[in-house]
Amino acid sequence: QQQVKQSPQSLIVQKGGIPIINCAYENTAFDYFPWYQQFPGKGPALLIAIRPDVSEKKEGRFTISFNKSAKQFSLHIMDSQPGDSATYFCAAVQTGANNLFFGTGTRLTVIP
């Protein structure tokens, strides 16, 4: 059973566009929601993360929106650049637990 559901599977945007990637979860015990960026041949790198006590978090061009009641969260990339082309994973974990539960990933392509 997929603990974290992610959509879309792939996304193509023009440079300067704002891609949005969505994730949903069921386990209300999750209380930390990171996003990872992965380039081909590399391991996932932490991009930005949020806890459910806030509804939005911004770091540079990356923003997480969090809806606790709907058990959904999303990643927005402002002014997207070709260098942002990568696979993005949402994840969830419960504080005090060891294992991250990952979504299935979104392959983002930013066209120059």
Added chain:
Amino acid sequence: DAGVTQSPTHLIKTRGQQVTLRCSPKSGHDTVSWYQQALGQGPQFIFQYYEEEERQRGNFPDRFSGHQFPNYSSELNVNALLLGDSALYLCASSLGKNRGDTQYFGPGTRLTVL
């Protein structure tokens, strides 16, 4: 400051063989977790080692085993390889157990089983 390192980068094995993958954690970290990432999928948790003991295990058979050394480095062993074991194996390190929220990932080992 060295990040998480893994070796080898790539590995090709045949069905039924055994394989050992290695991981050195980020400097200052004492906990190592292993994940399996099948092609086109997100990483899935295999197990975590802390203080040289397996602390938590995901939904993987006991063909998957591991070890942690006193210097905190770790090995992942897979016996009786199946075609379905072909994947990118990721090591993640953190400081202290039960810190799924502060894991740093290595570049992975790409295992191909023929």
